[in-house]
Structures are given as C-alpha cells and as structure tokens.
Amino acid sequence: MGRVALRGLLAVAVITLCLFVFGPLLWLASQAFATSWTYPNLLPDGLTTRWWKVVLDDPALGAAVQNSLTFAPLTVLISALVCLPAAYAFARREFPGRRAMLIGLFATNAFPKMGLFATMASLFYALNLMQTVLGILIVHVIGTVVFMTWIPAAAFASVPRSLEEAARDAGAKPLRVFFTVTLPLALPGIAVAAIMSFLASFDEAQGTYLVGAPDYMTMPTQMYSLILNYPPQVAAVFSIMLSVPSVLLLLLVRKHVMGGHLAEGFQIR
Amino acid sequence: MTTQAARATDGLRITGLVKRFGDRTVVDDLDLTVHPGELVSLLGPSGCGKTTTLRMVAGFLAADGGSIEIEGKDVVGLPPERRPSAMVFQNYALWPHMTVFKNVAYPLRLRRLPKHEVTDRVEHVLGLVNLLHHRDSRPATISGGEQQRAALARALVQEPQLLLLDEPLSNLDAKLRVKVREDIRELQQRLGITTVLVTHDQDEALSMSDRIAVMNGGRIEQVSAPDELYTDPRTEFVAGFVGQLNSLPGRLVGGRLVPEEGLLTGVRPEDVRLIPVDEPGASAAGHAPQDRLRGRVVRVVPRGAFHELVVEVEDRTLHSLAVGQSLPVGQEVYVDLARPLLFRDGRRLQER
Ligand SMILES: Nc1ncnc2c1ncn2[C@@H]1O[C@H](COP(=O)(O)OP(=O)(O)O)[C@@H](O)[C@H]1O
Ligand SMILES: [Mg+2]
Numbered sequence: 001m002g003r004v005a006l007r008g009l010l011a012v013a014v015i016t017l018c019l020f021v022f023g024p025l026l027w028l029a030s031q032a033f034a035t036s037w038t039y040p041n042l043l044p045d046g047l048t049t050r051w052w053k054v055v056l057d058d059p060a061l062g063a064a065v066q067n068s069l070t071f072a073p074l075t076v077l078i079s080a081l082v083c084l085p086a087a088y089a090f091a092r093r094e095f096p097g098r099r100a101m102l103i104g105l106f107a108t109n110a111f112p113k114m115g116l117f118a119t120m121a122s123l124f125y126a127l128n129l130m131q132t133v134l135g136i137l138i139v140h141v142i143g144t145v146v147f148m149t150w151i152p153a154a155a156f157a158s159v160p161r162s163l164e165e166a167a168r169d170a171g172a173k174p175l176r177v178f179f180t181v182t183l184p185l186a187l188p189g190i191a192v193a194a195i196m197s198f199l200a201s202f203d204e205a206q207g208t209y210l211v212g213a214p215d216y217m218t219m220p221t222q223m224y225s226l227i228l229n230y231p232p233q234v235a236a237v238f239s240i241m242l243s244v245p246s247v248l249l250l251l252l253v254r255k256h257v258m259g260g261h262l263a264e265g266f267q268i269r
Numbered sequence: 270m271t272t273q274a275a276r277a278t279d280g281l282r283i284t285g286l287v288k289r290f291g292d293r294t295v296v297d298d299l300d301l302t303v304h305p306g307e308l309v310s311l312l313g314p315s316g317c318g319k320t321t322t323l324r325m326v327a328g329f330l331a332a333d334g335g336s337i338e339i340e341g342k343d344v345v346g347l348p349p350e351r352r353p354s355a356m357v358f359q360n361y362a363l364w365p366h367m368t369v370f371k372n373v374a375y376p377l378r379l380r381r382l383p384k385h386e387v388t389d390r391v392e393h394v395l396g397l398v399n400l401l402h403h404r405d406s407r408p409a410t411i412s413g414g415e416q417q418r419a420a421l422a423r424a425l426v427q428e429p430q431l432l433l434l435d436e437p438l439s440n441l442d443a444k445l446r447v448k449v450r451e452d453i454r455e456l457q458q459r460l461g462i463t464t465v466l467v468t469h470d471q472d473e474a475l476s477m478s479d480r481i482a483v484m485n486g487g488r489i490e491q492v493s494a495p496d497e498l499y500t501d502p503r504t505e506f507v508a509g510f511v512g513q514l515n516s517l518p519g520r521l522v523g524g525r526l527v528p529e530e531g532l533l534t535g536v537r538p539e540d541v542r543l544i545p546v547d548e549p550g551a552s553a554a555g556h557a558p559q560d561r562l563r564g565r566v567v568r569v570v571p572r573g574a575f576h577e578l579v580v581e582v583e584d585r586t587l588h589s590l591a592v593g594q595s596l597p598v599g600q601e602v603y604v605d606l607a608r609p610l611l612f613r614d615g616r617r618l619q620e621r
Contacts, residue, residue, distance in 0.1 A: 165329055166362040168349040170376035170427065180375075184366050 031236035064222035083148035091156035139207035144197035155189025286335035313484030355429035541589035
C-alpha cells in the first residue's frame with residue numbers, strides 16, 4: 001500500500017516537473033506554427049509556417065543577427081582580456097582590499113540594471129558614447145565582469161601550487177609555468193565563464209536598447225519592436241531563434257568541458 | 270691534492286641556515302653536508318622543519334640567513350628554475366593534462382634539446398623506473414606506485430646535481446613502501462646521485478640512508494650512519510626517536526638505580542634481560558639478590574619472531590624483547606640492564 005502511494009506521489013512530482021520544464025517550450029513551439037490561437041481553445045486553430053517567413057524576410061533581422069553575432073564574441077574577448085588577469089591575481093596573490101574588491105564585483109549585478117544604465121547614459125552622452133559600438137560593448141562587458149572574474153578565479157585557485165612548483169623546479173620561468181600548467185588546468189572553468197558571458201551578452205536588451213537603438217539593433221532589442229508590431233506568433237518564432245545559440249553552447253559545454261581532469265593524477269591526502 | 274680540495278665543497282653544503290615565520294624560528298642555524306653520491310635523510314617528527322629546509326634548498330622558500338652551496342656554487346638568491354636540483358614532491362605533482370611521457374619530457378623540452386634526444390633520454394629513464402609500458406598513459410590512470418616512479422623519472426631525466434625527495438613513500442601502502450624504498454635506494458646508488466630525503470619514518474631513514482640527520486625543533490641533533498645512530502645516540506631525543514628506549518631517572522650503580530638530579534638512564538628493550546626469580550642459579554648470575562632490580566611481567570605482546578614483554582619494576586614499566594621462549598604474565602623476575610645510555614640534561618655522557 002505504502003509503496004504504491006509513494007510511487008503515485010513520485011509520478012505526480014515527475015509529471016509536474018515535466019510540465020514546468022517542457023510546458024512553456026511546447027507552448028512556444030505550438031505558438032510559432034499557429035495560424036491563430038484563441039481563448040478558450042486548447043489547441044491552435046491551424047498550423048502554418050507563415051510567421052517564420054515574416055521573421056526571416058524582415059530586412060532588419062539580418063542586421064540584428066549580424067550585430068548580435070559581432071557584439072557577443074567581441075564582448076567575451078574584451079572581458080577575458082580585462083578580467084582574466086584580475087581573476088589570476090584574486091586567486092594567487094594577497095593584496096590590500098582583495099576581499100572588498102571581490103565583494104564589490106557583485107555590486108555591479110546587485111543594482112537594478114535599468115537604474116545603472118540610466119545613470120551611465122548621462123555619462124555616455126558627455127563622452128559621446130551614445131549610438132556607438134564602443135558604448136554598446138562597454139555596457140555588455142560590464143554585464144559579464146562577475147562571470148569572467150569569479151569563475152576563472154576559482155579555477156585558478158584550484159590548480160594545486162605544487163603543480164606550478166614542479167614546473168619551476170623542472171626549469172620553467174613563471175610566465176611559461178602559467179601558459180603550460182596553470183592556464184591549461186584552469187581552461188575548463190574559463191570556458192564556462194566565456195560561454196556564460198557570451199550568453200549574457202547575447203541576451204542583453206535593456207542597456208543595448210538604451211545606448212544603441214535605433215542605429216544598432218541586436219536580436220533581443222529587435223524582438224521588442226517585433227512584439228510591438230506583430231502578433232504573438234512572431235515573438236514565439238523569434239524566441240526560438242534566440243535560444244538556438246544558447247542550446248548549441250550548452251551542448252558543447254556538456255560534451256567538452258564537463259570532463260574536468262583537474263583532480264586526476266593528483267593525490268590529495 | 271687539488272681534487273681533494275675540490276671534493277670538500279662538492280655535493281651539498283648548508284651552513285647557518287635560518288628560517289622564520291613571523292616570530293617563530295622554524296629552521297634554526299642549521300648546518301648539513303651531503304657528500305657526492307651520498308644519500309642523507311632528514312629525519313624528525315612532524316613539524317620540526319624538514320620540509321621547510323628542503324624547500325629552501327629547492328628554492329621555493331627564501332632563507333632568512335645562511336648559505337646553501339650545491340657543487341661548490343652558492344644558490345641562495347637563485348630562483349628554483351636556475352638551481353641544479355630536482356625534487357620529487359610528496360604528492361608527486363604530476364601534470365594531469367599531460368601523458369607520462371610528456372611529464373618526463375617537459376624539463377628537456379625547456380632545455381630546447383633536439384626532438385630525438387628528448388625521446389631517447391625520456392625512454393631511457395622510463396626504462397630505469399620500469400614505466401615504459403605507461404609511456405602514453407595519463408597520470409590519473411596509473412597506480413600510486415607508478416605515479417611515484419613517474420615523478421622520480423621526471424626528476425632523474427634532468428640529471429640533477431642534487432635530488433630532493435620529500436616523504437616520497439608516504440602516499441604508498443605499507444607493502445609497496447618496502448619495495449619502493451629498495452628500488453629508489455638501488456637506483457640512487459647505481460646512478461650515484463647526491464640525494465636528500467625527508468622523512469618522519471625511522472625505518473625508511475634507517476634502510477635507505479648513508480647517513481641520517483635527526484632534526485628536532487628546527488635544529489639537527491645528530492648526523493650519523495644508521496647503525497651508529499642507534500648504538501651511539503648523542504642526545505636523549507635521538508635515542509628515543511630512533512628505536513625504542515626505556516627511560517629511567519638516575520644512574521645505574523651495581524645493578525640498582527640511584528637517583529641523581531638531571532641524570533637519566535636509557536636502555537634499549539633488547540638490553541633488558543629478564544631472569545625468573547625461581548630459576549635455578551638465577552641469583553648466582555651477577556649481583557646479590559638485594560642489589561638487583563625486581564619486577565613482574567604484566568603483559569606479553571607477540572611480535573612474530575620475538576615477544577615484547579612489559580615488566581613492572583617498582584612504579585615504572587619497562588619494555589623487554591625476548592627471542593624464543595616467552596614468560597607467563599605474573600612471573601616474578603630479576604631485571605638486568607645491559608649497555609645503559611647515560612644522559613645529563615638530555616645530552617649523552619660518554620661513559621658506558
Ligand atoms: N608558510 C608557513 N607559514 C607559517 N608557518 C609555517 C609555514 N610553513 C610551515 N610552517 C610551520 O613551520 C613548522 C615546520 O614545518 P615543516 O617544515 O612543514 O615541518 P615538517 O616537514 O618537518 O613536518 C611547522 O610548525 C609549520 O606549522
Ligand atoms: Mg613535511
């Protein structure tokens with residue numbers, strides 16, 4: 001009796017979970033192919049690929065995709081160049097204000113974003129950064145600083161010092177030790193940080209809209225105008241397109257990064 | 270004559286080495302000489318400064334004073350990559366993202382040797398440590414003993430003027446430890462590498478070393494050959510740390526203990542002889558009965574080839590080793606103490 005009840009409960013839990021995970025996705029997918037979908041019908045009124053054509057034929061779309069695919073990698077690159085040395089310093093060196101700075105990094109994410117961008121906007125006007133690629137990149141990089149510092153710092157910190165010392169002992173100068181031992185071992189963590197930064201930049205809409213619109217539209221900001229001008233089916237199509245890079249990257253992470261051979265071959269007592 | 274003079278500075282020579290952490294002096298005015306081709310162990314309890322000393326020799330820690338000479342050249346002030354020493358780390362510190370071959374080849378690649386020479390030399394050392402079959406394995410996929418040999422190979426391939434081993438066997442299980450220590454010793458003697466070995470295990474030190482430096486509280490108490498260290502300890506600490514020791518206050522006079530301020534008598538368990546009081550002729554041997562120590566066997570611990578007997582003498586317990594026939598618990602015995610070691614304030618008095 002008890003066992004049956006338990007299994008029933010478990011089944012309900014699993015179904016509920018599936019509903020929460022797959023329900024919205026299913027709804028989104030159906031919506032993207034619906035001619036129309038009116039309350040109180042449980043199913044779409046008919047199926048069509050018309051909305052995909054609307055989106056794909058929109059001349060603004062091409063530009064938006066291109067912008068998104070330019071800004072996101074550039075953001076990751078700049079963020080890495082700025083943050084990785086800082087991450088290494090946080091992991092390996094003691095310096096005054098270290099803890100305060102680590103906590104302070106979170107502050108950039110603690111404020112409501114719109115408030116931060118609004119105050120930044122006045123600064124950007126003064127510096128002539130509005131409607132510029134540089135302005136957009138600055139906004140994007142700010143959104144990635146936490147990922148690009150904290151995760152790689154943890155990755156650097158988890159490289160055992162004796163592995164670096166063994167390289168010094170074998171005759172390598174500090175810079176070579178970094179590139180042949182520390183960096184390769186921290187790479188999985190850095191890759192995760194890069195992917196999260198890419199996605200953060202790819203999805204960034206508020207700041208990009210404020211600084212870049214209407215000259216520089218990215219996929220998320222373009223979605224705003226599509227939602228205003230078209231029926232909901234178009235938004236659904238666009239959402240699916242927006243999620244493609246995320247899904248691809250996550251699959252890539254699963255395949256190549258999760259292995260984590262950091263602890264391998266290293267006996268910790 | 271000139272070779273003789275050069276010899277004196279060969280090997281490793283440490284003089285007046287000092288290291289402080291904050292206001293704690295962890296290595297205190299330490300002197301040590303290791304002759305070419307010799308293996309010297311730094312033996313001492315945990316926390317006495319062995320690793321700290323070794324890391325100063327390797328160059329990972331800056332000394333606060335003193336000099337370190339390797340093959341006659343002062344290396345204090347040189348970074349680790351420019352010192353002619355190679356170290357085997359306690360946890361092996363193999364690079365997990367490289368194969369065994371690449372781990373061992375790393376030091377040679379840095380020296381920009383031609384590729385075929387790198388391959389030849391790496392394969393040669395891998396052969397020496399019997400690891401050729403794991404040439405292309407990752408460290409994670411080989412056993413602890415094999416990892417240890419890989420780490421040793423990575424040190425040997427550098428043909429160092431000084432080999433440093435930090436507790437090289439502590440991560441191996443007991444069975445393997447005995448075999449590996451023989452292997453390391455055999456290889457070290459065959460290649461004639463000047464070696465410093467750090468260990469807290471007296472068996473390890475006794476079985477592998479030409480000489481042993483016993484460390485205590487950041488200082489070296491005695492440097493001697495293994496046998497001499499046991500039979501001729503210069504301090505109470507050394508006598509107690511290397512081998513077992515019964516400590517009795519006072520001095521032995523005609524078979525009895527006479528209390529005396531600051532004096533202490535040490536006797537090895539194998540020098541504690543027990544004679545049952547009811548044995549015929551027991552009282553005939555040596556002194557008159559009233560002049561002898563008397564005790565009672567309280568515990569018998571079988572140790573395989575011998576028995577360890579715990580004897581209560583007055584209010585003290587003594588340990589004794591008995592080969593062959595053991596005695597029953599409760600047996601009343603005369604206790605004869607041979608070859609006593611006499612210490613005054615911890616230092617050995619040279620009388621026997
Ligand atoms: N980086 C350090 N900072 C402060 N104290 C240290 C440091 N390294 C070692 N010590 C202290 O120095 C003493 C000797 O350490 P160590 O050389 O590792 O001992 P051993 O190797 O003989 O066990 C210990 O008491 C240890 O706590
Ligand atoms: Mg140690």
